[in-house]
Amino acid sequence: MKKLIMLLIGLLININLALASTxxxxxxxxxxxxxxxxxxxxxxxxxxxxxxxxxxxxxxxxxxxxxxxxxxxxxxxxxxxxxxxxxxxxxxxxxxxxxxxxxxxxxxxxxxxxxxxxxxxxxxxxxxxxxxxxxxxxxxxxxxxxxxKIVIYPQEINRLAKQVILDKLNESKVKFSQITLPLSENPSKQQLYKKKKLAENIIIKLKKGQNLNTLRKKYLLKIKNIDWTKIKNTPSVFNKLIINSKKGDILGPIHSGIGFNILKINEFLIHDNNQNTKFSKMKLRFFPLKSYYKKVDYEKKFNALKHIISEFNNKKIDFKIMTTKFNNNLFSINQNYVKLIVFNQNSKQNNYNMLLKLKNNQISQPVKLNSIWYIIQKLNTYKTNKNDIIQKKEALINIINTKLNEEFKYWIKQRIANSYIKIIKNEATH
Structure with missing residues (x-):
């Protein structure tokens, strides 16, 4: 009871002080x-x-x-x-x-x-x-x-990464020619069939390389040339086809409210701030090296190991014999501590270039990383698209921000519920 009285007195003092200063x-x-x-x-x-x-x-x-x-x-x-x-x-x-x-x-x-x-x-x-x-x-x-408090699943990242790609493609620009074969307001099935067949026939001729102007004169076609425009600004019936197209593609026939349409893609400019470059990623196995002597000139001793590593890489000896030869040179390979990592272009460039030259299953010369000497075995190499990684990073950041915003809304609701709040104007207390 005394604590409650003191709390109320403190609250009144703070309010009175605030009033005095206003x-x-x-x-x-x-x-x-x-x-x-x-x-x-x-x-x-x-x-x-x-x-x-x-x-x-x-x-x-x-x-x-x-x-x-x-x-x-x-x-x-x-x-x-x-x-x-x-x-x-x-x-x-x-x-x-x-x-x-x-x-x-x-x-x-x-x-x-x-x-x-x-x-x-x-x-x-x-x-x-x-x-x-x-x-x-x-x-x-x-x-x-x-x-x-947030949990993110790989499926969420993959799903949103695909959406990131679509969003970027929708920002891409395109120039195209639109051929429209008009239909009456309420066409019969026969009229629809004839127009569709005509559209299909024109598409076949265009794909065979016939000139668009020649076809226009022959069939009295209505052609509209669309200058640079973003894909997202094209009609929705065109959008899905254009987004997967490239320069020179003939799309259609596309049935719309005005008739059958044929699109010829004249230019395509992909909106992407990042170059669509591929680079190598490597799966590696790290073996720490340890000398039997506490004080040893590692770099001098490693000269004796180069020949042994060369023999292994040229398949003259197997891993077991290589280990024995290392022991004879007063070095042990810690096979119980094996570290598997993926190495890419973001890693140290010198080490990346050196490892890239190795064939699969070959072993590197001794490398010093974080004060520890290792020999590194390259298990395999595979190409990956830089954009795939960037898009997944963008997706991950978006998911994190969305989930953090949701958590923050819940957190602030709890804080409000646990606070003393009085709105003076309407005398409402929460």
């Missing part, structure tokens, strides 16, 4: 635990929301709904700031200035222009600084508390 015409809008949100803070946020609505041409919400949004947003922000204090987060004004300067530099504008942009969006500079702090706290929560 202007007479300002009021408390919300109490969040032992902290407050002022009416002026809510009003400023409502103004920013109104400007955002106006600039984005979205359906305008009335003042009451905007206020509800602002109140909920400020409650979440206040809970985050309280958590920041609990974990001892200390972001000085100097650190915040550096962060904002980096953001303005990324937008290629100076800090004064950046502040002007914020004003045009209805956001005060102080509000923006608070938003940055909130984002830093959210990042800490996501990386330290929520990341271990």
């Amino acid at each position: 202007k007479l015409n300002d009021k408390i809008a919300v109490i969040v635990n032992n902290d407050i949100i002022l009416e002026s803070e809510i009003n400023n946020y409502v103004k920013a929301l109104k400007v955002a609505q106006y600039n984005t041409d979205i359906n305008l919400l009335n003042d009451e709904k905007l206020r509800d949004q602002a109140v909920q947003k400020k409650i979440i922000e206040k809970i985050l700031f309280q958590l920041g204090e609990q974990i001892g987060l200390n972001i000085t004004n100097e650190k915040l200035d550096v962060i904002i300067k980096k953001i303005s530099d990324m937008n290629n504008i100076d800090i004064n222009q950046f502040r002007k942009q914020l004003t045009n969006k209805g956001i005060s500079y102080q509000t923006y600084r608070e938003q940055i702090i909130a984002q830093i706290i959210i990042s800490i929560i996501r990386s330290k508390e929520l990341i271990n």
